[in-house]
Structure formats: structure tokens, C-alpha cells
Amino acid sequence: xxxxxxxxxxxxxxVEKLQGATVRLAGDSGDGMQITGNQLTNTSALAGNDxxxxxxxxxxxxxPKGTRAGVSGxxxxxxxxxxxxxxDQVDALVAMNPAALVTNIADLKRSGIxxxxxxxxxxxxxxxxxxxxxxxxxxxxxxxxxxxxPMTTLTRKTVEEVTTEDGEKLSVKIADRCKNFFAMGLIxxxxxxxxxxxxxxxxxxxxxxxEIAEANERALKAGWNYGETTEAFVSSYQVDPAKLPPxxxxxIMGNQALAWGCIAAAKSSGKELFYGTYPITPAxxxxxxxxxxxxxxxxxxQAEDEIAAICSTVGAAFAGAMAITxxxxxxxxxxxxxxxxxxxxxxxxxxxxxxRGGPSTGLPTKTEQSDLLQAFYGxxxxxxxxxxxxxxPSDCFEVAQEAWRIATRFMVPVxxxxxxxxxxxxxxxxxxxxxxLLNIDVSHPGPLENGEEFQPYQRDERLARPWAIPGTKxxxxxxxxxxxxxxxxxxxxDPENHEHMTRVRAQKVANIADDIPLxxxxxxxxxxxxxxSWGGTYGACVTATERCRGEGLSVAHAHLRxxxxxxxNLGELLGQYKNVLIPxxxxxxxxxxxxxxxxxxxxGLNKIQGKxxxxxxxxxxxxxxxx
Amino acid sequence: xxxxLPVLKPADFASDQDVRWCPGCxxxxxxxxxxxxxxxxxxxxxxxxxxxxxxxSSRFPYYMNxxxxxxxxxxxxxxxxxxxxxxxxxxxxVITGDGDGLSIGGNHLMHAIRRNLDINxxxxxxxxxxxxxxxxxxxxPLGKVTKSTPLGAIxxxxxxxxxxxxxxxxxxARSIDVNIKHLGSTLKRAAEHRGTAFVEVYQNCNVFNDxxxxxxxxxxxxxxxxxxxxxxxxxxxxxxxxKGIRLNGLEPEVVELGKGISEDDLLFHDEKAIEPSLAxxxxxxxxxxxxxEPIGVFRAIDxxxxxxxLNKQVENARAQQxxxxxxxxxxxGDTWTVA
Ligand code: SF4
Numbered sequence: 010x011x012x013x014x015x016x017x018x019x020x021x022x023x024v025e026k027l028q029g030a031t032v033r034l035a036g037d038s039g040d041g042m043q044i045t046g047n048q049l050t051n052t053s054a055l056a057g058n059d060x061x062x063x064x065x066x067x068x069x070x071x072x073p074k075g076t077r078a079g080v081s082g083x084x085x086x087x088x089x090x091x092x093x094x095x096x097d098q099v100d101a102l103v104a105m106n107p108a109a110l111v112t113n114i115a116d117l118k119r120s121g122i123x124x125x126x127x128x129x130x131x132x133x134x135x136x137x138x139x140x141x142x143x144x145x146x147x148x149x150x151x152x153x154x155x156x157x158x159p160m161t162t163l164t165r166k167t168v169e170e171v172t173t174e175d176g177e178k179l180s181v182k183i184a185d186r187c188k189n190f191f192a193m194g195l196i197x198x199x200x201x202x203x204x205x206x207x208x209x210x211x212x213x214x215x216x217x218x219x220e221i222a223e224a225n226e227r228a229l230k231a232g233w234n235y236g237e238t239t240e241a242f243v244s245s246y247q248v249d250p251a252k253l254p255p256x257x258x259x260x261i262m263g264n265q266a267l268a269w270g271c272i273a274a275a276k277s278s279g280k281e282l283f284y285g286t287y288p289i290t291p292a293x294x295x296x297x298x299x300x301x302x303x304x305x306x307x308x309x310x311q312a313e314d315e316i317a318a319i320c321s322t323v324g325a326a327f328a329g330a331m332a333i334t335x336x337x338x339x340x341x342x343x344x345x346x347x348x349x350x351x352x353x354x355x356x357x358x359x360x361x362x363x364x365r366g367g368p369s370t371g372l373p374t375k376t377e378q379s380d381l382l383q384a385f386y387g388x389x390x391x392x393x394x395x396x397x398x399x400x401x402p403s404d405c406f407e408v409a410q411e412a413w414r415i416a417t418r419f420m421v422p423v424x425x426x427x428x429x430x431x432x433x434x435x436x437x438x439x440x441x442x443x444x445x446l447l448n449i450d451v452s453h454p455g456p457l458e459n460g461e462e463f464q465p466y467q468r469d470e471r472l473a474r475p476w477a478i479p480g481t482k483x484x485x486x487x488x489x490x491x492x493x494x495x496x497x498x499x500x501x502x503d504p505e506n507h508e509h510m511t512r513v514r515a516q517k518v519a520n521i522a523d524d525i526p527l528x529x530x531x532x533x534x535x536x537x538x539x540x541x542s543w544g545g546t547y548g549a550c551v552t553a554t555e556r557c558r559g560e561g562l563s564v565a566h567a568h569l570r571x572x573x574x575x576x577x578n579l580g581e582l583l584g585q586y587k588n589v590l591i592p593x594x595x596x597x598x599x600x601x602x603x604x605x606x607x608x609x610x611x612x613g614l615n616k617i618q619g620k621x622x623x624x625x626x627x628x629x630x631x632x633x634x635x636x
Numbered sequence: 637x638x639x640x641l642p643v644l645k646p647a648d649f650a651s652d653q654d655v656r657w658c659p660g661c662x663x664x665x666x667x668x669x670x671x672x673x674x675x676x677x678x679x680x681x682x683x684x685x686x687x688x689x690x691x692x693s694s695r696f697p698y699y700m701n702x703x704x705x706x707x708x709x710x711x712x713x714x715x716x717x718x719x720x721x722x723x724x725x726x727x728x729x730v731i732t733g734d735g736d737g738l739s740i741g742g743n744h745l746m747h748a749i750r751r752n753l754d755i756n757x758x759x760x761x762x763x764x765x766x767x768x769x770x771x772x773x774x775x776x777p778l779g780k781v782t783k784s785t786p787l788g789a790i791x792x793x794x795x796x797x798x799x800x801x802x803x804x805x806x807x808x809a810r811s812i813d814v815n816i817k818h819l820g821s822t823l824k825r826a827a828e829h830r831g832t833a834f835v836e837v838y839q840n841c842n843v844f845n846d847x848x849x850x851x852x853x854x855x856x857x858x859x860x861x862x863x864x865x866x867x868x869x870x871x872x873x874x875x876x877x878x879k880g881i882r883l884n885g886l887e888p889e890v891v892e893l894g895k896g897i898s899e900d901d902l903l904f905h906d907e908k909a910i911e912p913s914l915a916x917x918x919x920x921x922x923x924x925x926x927x928x929e930p931i932g933v934f935r936a937i938d939x940x941x942x943x944x945x946l947n948k949q950v951e952n953a954r955a956q957q958x959x960x961x962x963x964x965x966x967x968x969g970d971t972w973t974v975a
Pocket of ligand 1: 661662762766789842844
């Protein structure tokens with residue numbers, strides 16, 4: 010049965026226009042909230058809205074069913090204007106069970122819509138959510154627009170007639186798994202979203218199980234029809250396309266953008282990409298993504314451990330490939346020694362850290378910015394490395410290329426910081442013109458004949474050494490982790506030479522400051538307050554500072570992409586403001602660096618909850634500093 | 637136009653660095669045999685890479701006039717995996733020791749071997765930590781008194797070849813530092829093997845563990861304590877070649893030839909046996925248990941190589957999907973236009 014050729018469904022009810030809306034879908038981790046969240050994101054982006062997302066899920070794959078710990082959520086913010094965050098508070102909340110309701114209701118706006126699956130509110134689920142009273146009947150939902158829907162019952166009814174090829178009915182278990190699409194259909198009706206992209210997705214995803222595809226299609230449509238017929242809604246909403254810069258767009262997630270940026274950098278530098286890694290949340294999706302692109306010459310290596318992952322990367326770099334490894338904090342800790350090897354070998358490579366809540370195993374699926382000092386200092390000996398940080402999902406694409414440009418120009422491993430929030434978040438991406446991509450020139454010394462001597466550590470004006478690759482005649486040379494004489498690269502224990510080499514390696518990294526843009530500022534060039542941010546807090550800081558300026562406050566904003574070395578003008582720039590506020594999802598790591606570098610005292614806004622900043626939190630702090 | 641390969645001599649493989657092992661160390665002999673053997677392969681120097689970890693043996697790459705990396709402790713197989721994955725045209729050697737390869741680097745050794753990456757791993761087994769001045773190693777015998785085990789080692793030692801076979805090695809061999817002819821030919825066999833070749837070399841550390849292999853090298857005793865393996869031949873040893881190994885059920889036993897036992901009753905060596913049990917059994921024969929210790933090639937079978945398979949996947953993907961195109965990639969799936 011083909012359903013996708015049907016004409017788009019049209020509501021006969023009134024449609025109200027909105028500038029934007031924030032929707033959160035919350036249910037059990039087995040309820041399929043992440044899939045439906047991604048669908049809503051994609052559909053909203055296709056409708057021309059600007060979107061920002063915040064998936065939030067437990068570390069366990071199937072956390073105890075029905076419990077508060079097992080709640081999985083996905084927040085989507087879509088708007089007809091430029092937006093930078095997934096929204097502080099939600100306009101509509103879908104709660105599939107009591108645990109989902111009570112753990113999320115606090116974020117619902119006053120008189121916001123809450124759609125509950127009342128079938129999920131049985132005695133067992135109430136107990137699992139540690140509730141003595143049914144939140145549907147006590148005062149929990151007072152002041153909200155509550156839409157009670159027997160989703161499980163309705164979904165079962167809807168899929169009743171669906172049969173397998175052999176004429177068998179679907180089991181109750183399978184039928185119940187379709188209820189997330191029912192919820193989706195209802196949300197699609199509420200926000201006038203087109204069902205088509207999701208119908209297409211269902212068709213593709215369940216290509217080999219047509220009965221499941223049909224059941225989900227029916228559930229989606231039944232949800233839509235429910236919105237249309239229920240008297241609980243007199244009108245639905247419409248969010249017009251955003252006025253984004255013209256061009257062709259697609260939706261992109263952070264880790265996907267990183268992978269694509271790496272592929273683009275490999276292409277534009279004429280290199281084959283080698284990716285050595287070990288599975289770890291939230292970095293694994295880079296491996297999943299890159300492993301799809303073998304036809305780009307991408308070689309992925311799932312190593313036996315984190316150490317092997319970076320060591321294979323060092324080996325591939327020595328052999329002349331574009332070598333990359335990625336992990337999260339715990340894995341980066343294991344890679345420390347080999348990062349030092351890459352540094353003293355002076356080979357180009359990229360080391361990506363998708364930060365998560367720490368220390369130790371910490372909060373694997375939650376976001377944090379707490380590995381900045383690890384990036385600066387987390388290796389033995391004096392071993393400075395360049396550090397560059399992505400600010401948003403689409404920014405990952407550019408940052409990956411920039412990291413490779415710096416790595417090859419200066420013959421040095423570059424640390425690229427992202428975080429769980431950026432990695433799993435999605436936003437519209439203006440697809441770049443291929444001809445406009447960063448051009449990365451990489452050269453290797455050619456063969457030497459007749460016994461001419463090759464000096465593997467002879468440096469150019471930037472202090473970079475030549476990248477001589479095996480197979481080149483006459484350039485046979487040995488590199489190693491032992492201290493070496495500058496120029497020849499021969500093992501050398503001489504005290505003066507060690508000091509010289511330590512300083513040269515540091516100077517080389519410092520020289521990168523001449524090769525990166527000066528720091529820019531949004532807002533007044535001097536005045537009362539500068540908000541200085543880095544990494545994934547970008548969106549919240551942009552939104553908060555813009556709003557404050559809109560209220561007439563003197564607030565400037567500078568967002569750092571380059572953490573080491575810092576832009577050359579940063580010290581002077583910081584001096585232009587009476588106060589510098591540094592919001593971070595850690596206890597003040599950039600603040601520490603800024604104090605150490607410029608002896609400037611700044612004010613910290615620090616949150617260590619595994620959650621991104623809410624815009625309101627930033628605005629409150631900005632006002633407090635200014636008052 | 638013909639490109640003639642220059643004929644290289646052992647001296648061409650010597651780097652300009654002074655060799656800094658202790659005088660009398662077994663490492664010298666291994667280095668000499670390597671330099672002597674390499675010209676016979678006809679492989680240009682620039683195509684050869686030596687990679688090592690940390691330890692006395694791991695200084696080896698510095699002394700070879702090829703490409704080389706002296707990496708970090710235990711990790712050489714992982715570096716080699718990166719090199720060989722992106723450059724299958726290179727001949728890659730991993731030089732390691734009993735501490736480097738079996739202790740701190742045990743995991744990498746095992747995984748490089750099970751992937752059957754086309755590299756050659758030479759493990760110098762001196763049954764001691766030399767560079768850190770004499771602590772016991774994973775191959776030190778029980779009861780071994782060292783600086784770190786004043787009352788004797790209480791950890792069971794492991795046998796490098798048993799570990800390699802357990803990790804599905806496709807080529808396993810053993811030789812002895814002072815048995816130079818045998819060592820040279822064993823290294824050559826390793827170089828010619830396609831897949832991971834694992835070679836254990838009994839190496840004397842004359843400073844911290846002198847004489848650990850005396851039983852295997854003493855002129856007087858070695859005929860009785862060492863058994864040279866030959867493919868397709870019965871396992872015979874002894875000064876008068878009058879002893880052999882026979883299987884009694886699953887147990888090996890030493891028997892004397894004659895007295896009703898003929899060569900045909902003995903265990904015959906088959907390095908090509910797909911089933912690794914025979915090779916494993918041979919790897920377990922210990923002098924201390926009253927057996928001669930086999931040297932030579934224990935196992936040499938053909939199997940898919942990791943680097944081949946990796947590159948095949950890339951080639952196949954290119955053949956099926958065409959060379960990757962960024963524009964197509966970026967515009968794949970759902971896109972929309974903002975006017
Ligand atoms: S310590 Fe032992 S193994 Fe190391 S160089 Fe000296 S003799 Fe050789």
C-alpha cells in the first residue's frame with residue numbers, strides 16, 4: 010500500500026501564527042523519543058525554520074523501564090527568526106509516562122501545552138516513578154493546558170488491521186512501539202508540519218518490514234487526525250520560514266559536520282584520511298559516519314583501545330596520511346602519553362575530544378566543558394599543543410578544516426574540542442560551494458640522490474620541520490620519543506639542547522597566533538561588560554547578550570575559537586571593559602587561563618550539571634554584574 | 637628503460653649512530669643478522685620501516701638506515717598498524733622485547749597478530765627488564781630472584797609463541813641470538829611471510845640475566861636441549877639424533893629411536909597445518925619439563941591480511957560508488973532552498 014502519494018493533509022481548524030516554538034518529547038528510553046525528535050527537527054528545517062535541538066538521554070541503553078532514571082527527552086526549538094539555542098522553556102511537552110511528566114514539567118511555560126499518554130499512567134508506572142499520587146489528578150498540572158490522550162489504546166486500534174505477509178496480526182508489543190509516531194502525528198498537526206518527510210523516513214527505515222512501516226504510517230496519521238477531530242484543540246499553530254541567508258540548506262549534526270569537515274580537509278589537501286579510534290560516548294558517531302565514506306578514500310580503524318587508537322594515528326601521520334583520532338575525556342586521558350609522542354615527533358594530526366561530564370566515567374551522555382585544562386596540561390613534560398574549539402554543530406565543519414590547516418602548516422598535533430551538546434545537536438547548514446572550501450597546501454620533501462644529507466628537524470620560518478614520508482629515497486630517518494638534536498633529529502641528552510628544543514616546540518605553537526584571525530567582538534568596543542565564551546555555550550551567550558543589548562544594556566560578546574594560542578589582540582581587547590564575564594560549563598577553566606595569561610580578574614558563571622546554559626541564567630548574571 | 641635495483645650490502649643498512657648496547661649483549665647479533673639478511677630481499681631501503689617501543693631492544697631502529705620510529709612503551713604494533721594501513725607498500729618491522737611486547741604492550745601485540753596485519757614482529761626475549769636495570773619480566777621463570785623479586789618471582793611466566801598462537805598468528809617462529817645462520821634464515825622467512833610474522837629470539841642480557849639461555853646455546857648441551865624444526869620431517873634431536881618426540885594421546889613424550897621405535901612413530905612437523913594445535917603443543921615444550929625446545933618455523937599459513945582487506949573495502953567502495961564527491965555528499969538526503 011502506498012501512502013506517500015496522498016495529497017498533504019489540510020486542517021479545517023483555525024491556524025495561529027507563531028514566531029517560534031519549543032517542543033519537548035519525553036518518554037522511556039525505549040519509547041523512541043530520539044527518533045521522533047530527529048524527525049521533528051528535520052521536518053521543521055525542511056519547512057524553512059531555523060532549528061536548534063537538545064537530545065538528552067540516559068547513559069544506559071535500556072535504563073529501568075518507567076523510572077525517572079530511564080527518561081529520555083528530545084527538545085526541538087524551531088522559529089521564523091535566527092535562533093542559537095534549543096530554548097530555555099518549552100511551549101509543548103509530550104509525556105509518555107508519569108516519570109517523563111514529573112521530571113520535565115518544571116520546564117514547561119505557564120499555560121503551556123502538555124500532552125500526556127494517559128495509558129502510561131497506571132499504578133505500576135506511578136510506583137516506578139516513585140509517585141504516591143497520580144499527577145494527572147493532583148495539582149501538578151494546574152495552570153497548564155492538559156491534553157489527555159489514550160495513545161496506547163488508540164495506536165493499538167489503528168494498527169489492528171495491519172498484517173504481515175503471512176497474514177498474521179502484529180503483536181501487542183510491536184503495536185505499542187508505534188505510539189511515538191502517534192504522538193508525532195499529533196505534534197505535527199498542532200504545528201502544521203508536513204507529514205511527508207517522516208512518511209518517507211518510515212518507508213526507508215522499515216523497507217524490509219513493510220508491515221512495521223505501514224503500522225507506523227497509520228499511527229502517524231492517526232495522531233494527526235486526532236488533533237484535527239479532538240475538541241481539546243480549537244486551533245493549531247504555524248511557524249513561518251526563517252529569514253536565513255539565501256542558499257541551499259540541509260540539517261546537520263555536530264559529529265556529522267566534524268566527519269564531513271575532515272573529509273573536505275582531506276580532499277582539499279590531497280590526502281587520504283585515516284581515522285583511528287575506540288568506541289566512546291559521545292564520539293562514536295564520528296566513527297559511524299566516517300566508516301560510510303570508504304569511496305572517499307577514508308580508512309577507519311576501530312582499535313583495541315584508546316592508546317592503540319592514537320598510536321595508529323601517529324603511525325599513519327608518519328606514513329603521510331591525514332591522521333585523526335577522537336575520543337571523550339576518559340579516552341583522551343589514556344591517550345596522553347602518545348599525544349606527547351606526536352608532539353615531540355612534530356607530526357601533523359588532529360585529536361578530537363567530544364567532552365562529556367567528568368571526572369572518571371562521570372556523565373557519559375551529558376555535556377560539559379571540563380577538559381579545557383586537560384587539553385592545555387594533560388600530558389607529561391612541557392608539551393603545549395594548539396587547541397581549537399567548535400561552537401555549534403555546523404561550525405564543526407569549518408573547525409575540522411582549520412585544525413588540519415594548522416596541523417600541516419606547523420607540523421603539530423592539534424586538539425579539537427567539541428562537546429556532547431554540539432555533537433548530538435542539529436541545526437540548518439548553508440551548504441558551502443565546493444570551490445570556496447579552505448584550500449590546504451601540503452608538501453613533502455622530494456628524494457635526495459648521491460648521499461646528500463637530510464635533516465629531519467631543519468625548520469622553516471614558522472619553525473615547522475619537513476614532513477618526509479617513507480618511500481622517499483634518500484630521506485630515510487628515525488624519529489622517536491627521546492629528546493633529539495635540532496636539525497639532525499639524532500638522540501641527544503645535552504642539557505642546553507633540551508632547553509632549546511623545549512622552547513622551540515613551545516615557540517612553534519605560539520607562532521600560530523600570527524596565522525589566525527584577531528579576536529572579534531559583537532556589541533560595544535568598550536564599556537561595562539564583555540562576555541567571553543568558548544565552545545558550545547556560544548548560542549546561549551549570543552542570545553543572552555543580544556537580548557540584553559536590546560534592553561539597552563552595554564554588553565559585548567567575544568567568542569573564542571582559538572584557545573591555544575589565544576588571538577594576539579585578546580589581552581588588549583579584554584582591557585577595554587570594566588568587567589569580563591566568563592560563563593563556562595566547568596568551575597572556571599578558561600577563567601584560570603585568562604588570569605594566568607593576562608593577569609586579568611574575570612567573573613565566572615559556572616554550571617556543572619551536565620546541562621547547557623539556559624539563556625535566562627546568563628541574562629540574570631549579566632544584569633547582576635551590571636547592577 | 638630499465639630500472640635496476642641497486643645491490644645493497646649489509647653496511648648500507650647501518651645508520652651513522654653509535655650502537656649503545658652493553659658490550660656482549662645479544663642484541664648486537666640480531667642487528668648484524670638483520671643487516672645481513674635485508675639485502676637479500678631486494679627491497680629498497682626507503683621502503684622499509686622499523687618501529688619499536690621502549691626497552692633495550694627498542695633502540696634497534698636508530699641503528700638501521702631505513703625509516704624508523706622509536707615510539708612509546710608497548711605501543712609499536714599500534715603504530716605499525718597505522719603505517720601499514722595507509723601504506724601497504726612498505727615493509728614494516730616491529731622490534732619489541734618480553735616486557736615491551738608481553739607486559740605493557742600485550743594488548744596491542746595480541747590484536748596486531750589476530751588482525752594478521754602484514755608486518756614482522758621480532759620479540760627479543762631476555763627474560764628480564766634490562767633498560768630499567770633488572771626487574772623480572774613476564775617470561776622470567778617462577779622463583780626468579782631479581783631486584784624487584786628478592787624472594788623470587790611468584791607470577792607464572794608466559795610463553796611468547798603460545799600467546800601468539802592463541803591470538804591466531806599465521807606465522808610463528810623461534811630462533812637464538814648466537815645461532816646466527818638459523819637466525820638469519822628465520823628472519824628471512826618472516827620477511828617473506830604475508831601476514832603477521834611473529835619471531836621470538838632467545839637473547840642474552842649479559843648484564844642483568846646472563847646465562848638465561850645457556851642450556852640452549854652451550855655447545856655441550858644444545859643438541860639435547862634444542863630441536864630444529866623442519867617442515868614435513870619427524871621431530872628428532874640429540875647429539876646422535878637418536879631421540880624424538882612422540883604423541884601419546886594428546887601428550888608429547890620423549891622417546892629413544894631404535895628399540896622398536898622408528899621415525900615413523902614420531903610426530904611429524906607440519907608448519908602448514910591450518911589447525912594450530914600442533915604448533916601450540918610445540919610452543920609448550922620446555923627445557924625445564926624435560927623436553928628439547930623447538931626452534932625454527934612453527935607455523936606458516938596463508939590467511940587474509942588486514943591491510944589488504946582494508947584497502948579492498950576502499951577499492952570496492954570506489955568501484956561501486958565512484959570516487960567520493962563532496963558536492964553529492966553535501967546535497968544528499970533532504971535539502972531546501974532559502975531564496
Ligand atoms: S641491559 Fe641487557 S639487554 Fe640491555 S643492552 Fe645491556 S645486555 Fe643488552
